[in-house]
Amino acid sequence: MDKEATREAKTAYLLVAPSLIVIGVIALFPILRSLWMSFYAIDLTLPQLGRPFVGLANYLEIFTDSRFWAALWNTTYFTVISVTLELVLGLAIAMLVNRPFAGRGLLRASVLIPWAIPTVVSAQMWRWIFNDKAGILGSLLQNFKILSEPYPWLASVETARLCIIAADVWKTTPFMVLLLLAGLQTISPEYYEAAMVDGATPFRRFLHVTLPLLKPIILVALLFRTLDAFRIFDLVYVLTGGAFKTETLSVLTSDVTFKCSDYGQGSALAVVMFCCIMVISFIFIKVLGAKVEE
Amino acid sequence: MKKNQALKYLLYLVLISIALLTMAPFLVSVSASLKPAEKALEWPPNLIPSPFTLDNYAKVWQVSPFFPKWLVNSVFLAIVHVICQLLFCSMAGYAFARLSFPGKKLLFLATLGSMMIPAQATMISNYAIANSLGWVNTFYAVIVPGAAGAFGIFLMTQFFKGIPRELEEAAHIDGCSRLLIFWRIILPLATPALGALAIFSFQGSWNGFMWPLIVLNTPENFTLPLGLNYFRSEYATDWALVLAGSMFNSVPIILIFLFFQRYFIKGIATTGLK
Structure with missing residues (x-):
């Protein structure tokens, strides 16, 4: 029997090896390396200084820098609003396209198009839409006399972050729809039939049948999306470059690491970000009971 | 009424x-x-x-001698990525779902944990590794990091957990090895999940931008998104041309989706992400 167990373990290691080697090298090793580098002062623009050990100085610098707190706030703001909107819209659309109607396949495909368009293309498209001179949004509002003169949507503190949220919601709601639609299809129609017999109104059916049965998949979708939204980079980078109070933690980390070549500080920021994401995941998994493991 | x-x-x-x-x-x-x-x-x-x-479309083919090459590169990389992901993620998923081995829980947690690491933390280290292996500006640098992923492993693990154990126990008693059971019995049952994973990885590879941009640096090695980016900077004012070029990037993935969508949504549904 023991021999059997050893053989099984051997097979298992053989099966997981390719994946774990890839993940280990491209993700786990770098974060450990970042952790190690975060205790040193590594400034590539000043090679004569060497790489002195500085202990927690990089972290102290981060936590006393108002730019970090602003970026943390922007990231949280963006994550909470985008993910909430995506969940509400995603659930509504998923429920609509789950009902049978003529042209359903076509509509499902059209709803998913934003997800299929590469970010390079869609980010450019949104830049054009929000452009203050040639942009569609401005022209449309001026046509309907809502706006009297061009407005710099991406270059104003009031609207820049809303533009990023709009572009993100447009792009990632389809992902939410996809996951939730899959979840809706696993709900047996019998539950609804039973509720109908009991005379439940559509709203009560939603509240007492759909929501509880969909809860596990909602939590998984929320977790995946939150982790992704918290790391948002490309949209912000292309639309505003982090200006006008839109700098997120990813943009800040990139800026410190690649533009300022301050690898020690950049690594410390990456570690702080990783810890934030761990805390979020922990809350989701433990408190809300998203059963990722089982 | x-x-x-x-x-x-x-x-x-x-x-x-x-x-x-x-x-x-x-x-x-x-x-x-x-x-x-x-x-x-x-x-x-x-x-x-x-x-x-249709001038813009004709022009896309003429303005860059590399355009057909970009298309071929993107198709090649996407196909290789899909094959690798299907193979490696289902292998790992099967081990996590069905086999018992020391350190299983820790390894699974580490796999999930890798989804939480910000890209900025991994880029420098990955570039340094690619550089020391002499992989910069080769397809190895793009293929290997995308050959397996936490999301795919998670998807497959969840799916395999839903397959009744009795099916493989019978084969086990008949003396089939675990690998044979996996290949002959489990994989054929997993086609819906494999279909979903295939589309996810195709999409990821086809739209990949940041990492290929860092490691591929001569135009003949570009993928379509990189080519488009290059286009955009060369012909910034010619929107019609840039948009025509971007259609080559968007239309294939939309067609694939239209074609597979029934299957795809069923695939995720049966993996029972719960």
């Missing part, structure tokens, strides 16, 4: 507006790519291009 009719019309109205909202930017882009350059930005935009022209 009358109320039901009204509700139905309202439903269709809502559905059509949703479809329009999600499709509008794409449709405007398609129509702009079919107009002569000077008409592409006219206001108000004419959705039906007149005069209608």
